[in-house]
Amino acid sequence: MYIPKHFAANDAVVQDLLVNHGAANLVTSTPDGLLATLLPFVYDAEAGALLGHLARNNEQWSRPVLGEALAIVSGPDAYISPSAYASKREHGRVVPTWNYVTAHVYGTLVVHDDPAWLETLVRRLTAKHEARFAQQWSVDDAPPKYIAGQLRAIVGVELAISRIEAKAKLSQNRSAADIDGVIAALDARGDLDSAEAVKAAKPES
Numbered sequence: 001m002y003i004p005k006h007f008a009a010n011d012a013v014v015q016d017l018l019v020n021h022g023a024a025n026l027v028t029s030t031p032d033g034l035l036a037t038l039l040p041f042v043y044d045a046e047a048g049a050l051l052g053h054l055a056r057n058n059e060q061w062s063r064p065v066l067g068e069a070l071a072i073v074s075g076p077d078a079y080i081s082p083s084a085y086a087s088k089r090e091h092g093r094v095v096p097t098w099n100y101v102t103a104h105v106y107g108t109l110v111v112h113d114d115p116a117w118l119e120t121l122v123r124r125l126t127a128k129h130e131a132r133f134a135q136q137w138s139v140d141d142a143p144p145k146y147i148a149g150q151l152r153a154i155v156g157v158e159l160a161i162s163r164i165e166a167k168a169k170l171s172q173n174r175s176a177a178d179i180d181g182v183i184a185a186l187d188a189r190g191d192l193d194s195a196e197a198v199k200a201a202k203p204e205s
Contacts, residue, residue, distance in 0.1 A: 007172065015045075024052075026039060030065065050105060052156070076101055111157060111158075168197070179198060
């Protein structure tokens with residue numbers, strides 16, 4: 001990934017992205033070509049790994065992986081119109097761009113075809129994503145026999161992380177006035193996550 005110095009994501013941004021992301025694209029190179037699946041992961045900081053699961057019928061888990069596997073983790077992203085910039089009104093030498101936060105997480109892919117491992121993972125994923133709701137669903141809300149059947153239909157995957165390339169392109173290369181215009185424009189259209197990301201990344205004056 002091309003990462004200009006001013007767009008390099010710091011450790012805090014990377015950790016926040018890995019902990020709080022929803023789903024990521026798992027990409028593997030196989031003898032049959034590239035395979036990719038969007039799936040939810042939970043980040044295990046102690047193990048240094050992303051943990052997820054694939055449908056048993058998804059051939060990606062059973063294909064040999066050539067080299068490293070890659071998980072593409074995405075944070076907020078948004079189109080930025082030149083109309084948001086104060087500099088547009090000053091000289092007009094501006095063009096559209098796209099703001100985003102992303103991490104390319106590389107590592108070794110380990111398969112876990114083990115119901116106990118999978119149940120632990122499913123409970124962790126459920127707890128993570130149900131936490132935002134007033135009425136939270138629990139794995140224990142479903143009949144045990146049904147859950148056992150569901151677990152047989154999936155296979156666990158663990159991406160043991162070897163390296164991370166992360167980028168936070170959030171208007172840091174613009175003037176303070178332009179950045180304030182971007183924040184205001186994002187707030188106005190209701191893209192609050194992107195607005196907060198730009199605020200957090202704004203260079204200190």
